[in-house]
Amino acid sequence: MTEFRVTPWDVEGDIDYKKLIEQFGTQPITDGLIERVEALAGHVHPLLRRKIFFSHRDFDWILSLYEKGEQFALYTGRGPSGHTHLGHILPWIFTKYLQDTFGCELWFQLTDDEKFVLSPHLTIDDTISFSYENALDIIALGFDPEKTHIFSDLDYAKTMYRHALQVAKRVTFSTAKAVFGFDNSTNIGLIFFTSMQSVPAFLPSIMQKRKVPVLIPSAIDQDPHFRVTRDVAEKLGYYKPALIQSMFLPSLLGPDSKMSASKSGSAIYTVDSPKVAKKKVMNAFTGGCQSLEEQRVQGGNPNICTVYQYLYILFEESDEDLARLKERCMSGEEMCGNCKKLLAAKVSEFLKDHQAKREKARDRIDDFMLSD
Amino acid sequence: MTEFRVTPWDVEGDIDYKKLIEQFGTQPITDGLIERVEALAGHVHPLLRRKIFFSHRDFDWILSLYEKGEQFALYTGRGPSGHTHLGHILPWIFTKYLQDTFGCELWFQLTDDEKFVLSPHLTIDDTISFSYENALDIIALGFDPEKTHIFSDLDYAKTMYRHALQVAKRVTFSTAKAVFGFDNSTNIGLIFFTSMQSVPAFLPSIMQKRKVPVLIPSAIDQDPHFRVTRDVAEKLGYYKPALIQSMFLPSLLGPDSKMSASKSGSAIYTVDSPKVAKKKVMNAFTGGCQSLEEQRVQGGNPNICTVYQYLYILFEESDEDLARLKERCMSGEEMCGNCKKLLAAKVSEFLKDHQAKREKARDRIDDFMLSD
Secondary structure, eight states: OOOEEEETTEEEEOOOHHHHHHHHTOEEOOHHHHHHHHHHHSOOOHHHHTTSEEEEESHHHHHHHHHTTOOOEEEEEEOOSSOOBHHHHHHHHHHHHHHHHHOOOEEEEEOHHHHHHHOTTOOHHHHHHHHHHHHHHHHHTTOOTTTEEEEETTTTHHHHHHHHHHHHTTOBHHHHHHHHOOOTTSBHHHHHHHHHHHGGGTHHHHHHTSOOOEEEEEEGGGHHHHHHHHHHHGGGTSOOOEEEEEOOOOOTTOTTOOOOTTSTTSOOBTTSOHHHHHHHHHTOOOSOOSSHHHHHHHOOOGGGOHHHHHIIIIIOOOHHHHHHHHHHHHTTOSOHHHHHHHHHHHHHHHHHHHHHHHHHHTTTHHHHBOOO | OOOEEEETTEEEEOOOHHHHHHHHTOEEOOHHHHHHHHHHHSOOOHHHHTTSEEEEESHHHHHHHHHTTOOOEEEEEEOOSSOOBHHHHHHHHHHHHHHHHHOOOEEEEEOHHHHHHHOTTOOHHHHHHHHHHHHHHHHHTTOOTTTEEEEETTTTHHHHHHHHHHHHTTOBHHHHHHHHOOOTTSBHHHHHHHHHHHGGGTHHHHHHTSOOOEEEEEEGGGHHHHHHHHHHHGGGTSOOOEEEEEOOOOOTTOTTOOOOTTSTTSOOBTTSOHHHHHHHHHTOOOSOOSSHHHHHHHOOOGGGOHHHHHIIIIIOOOHHHHHHHHHHHHTTOSOHHHHHHHHHHHHHHHHHHHHHHHHHHTTTHHHHBOOO
């Protein structure tokens, strides 16, 4: 049995997502839910169709409200500990689909406070600077400036802190310890921080002075924070936020590796040049055999292949093309080199386009950022 | 042996201040220190001369720096959980003496965040409102508007929070538990709060972009917070703040009672009418005997008399007059009624004057208050 561990601050091991649903007590995304989205939206995003967003809490309730004509708001976030990689933007891409499809307001939190208290090597100036860099990526993805509010906890602290205290007053150390695994050596900034992460779930209601339903698309590792949020929400007169939760984009170096800035080649960053990104793809872990000859006979294994995973998760929208590729791989017709070239070309194209939009975002940052 | 307990949030029992110095590990105010103040200032405030300010940390260091021409800043505060009573303004009166005498800048913190997370019955609006009410009392005492910065943690959160995180990152739950006696049931807002109380000790240095020595006059119960502050100060590149610490003004109801808003008659509030205050004084606990006859024979006991204590601590500057009163009490010449009348008249006079200044302070609040 492979062991794994998923917390908001650390993801380790080979994750069994089915077990994670049991561990966390969330619900699986079902075909029925996907059909309801299709009926409402006309178009189901591949990240949902393929159940990369695989888990939820009360997403059915959000859909029921929407079916009755009640609008919901979106909230997602980013911990600005470094540059943005493709794994980070996975939930943002889905969030943009939700905004476009359902016409939602979006609150986008940059937790520069969290990353500062968490990381021994990061200064406040570092996390503030990464907040800005990450915001460029968010804007580049094309969120609606009229409906999107990006804010850093530090810059928006005057608003955030007072609402965070409403949460903090209702969360004991005992709860924080149980949910996050804190101990005596945890610093008191990190102990407090979950209160700040709760606040954006309530900001739409606070701003509109009425109860607004909120849906939080995020990677599954953030679930513990929102368990706390959901526990206090009704005590504060708000709805419990609903959650829709994604798997992680795997490391390009394969299942034994983590995506990490310290492991060059594990992740593709939005600031990587297409050339660097291409090199990372060409060095990626695949399900190929030791030799071409062997592979022609035995076929490759797309189930463990990071190149196939990147295509499946982010870079190949066509189910037919994917199925064909998988078949050709397993039957030994397609060699890893070709698949890598295919992915490298798609990644290059994405990066060129994204980086142009990212540069333009520098002039548009004030259209998006909230500050006290 | 009488038991007592002094924490920033609770003071219980008959306090042995000598033992408290040992427990807390502070230094006693010595005659030598008082002489040094006299040499520098010409005039020693009765609160120091009578050793109501009885304890310190590094006050000698502050004096040495000042002797060499280096200016220090002052920092004190108030937890706005209700209206101001005479016990609260005791350290403020001494702080004003220090500002006037040594020409110091003063940072005055209103911890509306703390009182909200601490008190089950207080809302944020309550503590914000008491912040304003308490600020009127501070201004009424005559602090120099050019040199005095009053701020509430909530209103000044954008500045406060980021510096508080610098402290929080360096304080473990283990430390907070040991210093404040926290346990699993403590809420995570209160656990974090000590970080906010540290910040004003560093604000003068932050604002002036150089290491500024800071002296914190306060009641002794705040010592635990500043032990934390002193522990992290040098790690952050600041001086450890020096402390000068006062005893508490006793409850008017005697040694078995606490000054508390819930015990009418225990404390005189700055918003009490002179008539109400007079009634409280006339009902005060004294060292008198059961009957006037008995007292004429046995004499009274000023050592346990709250009326004598109020005169000694706040309302009779003349050492000669006090000594004479004490003598006349102990010899049975002075009856409690007369002493009460004397104190009531002095309290009335103070309140009339203070309340007029307090009303004028409403128009001057912007001259003093910082906000982000």
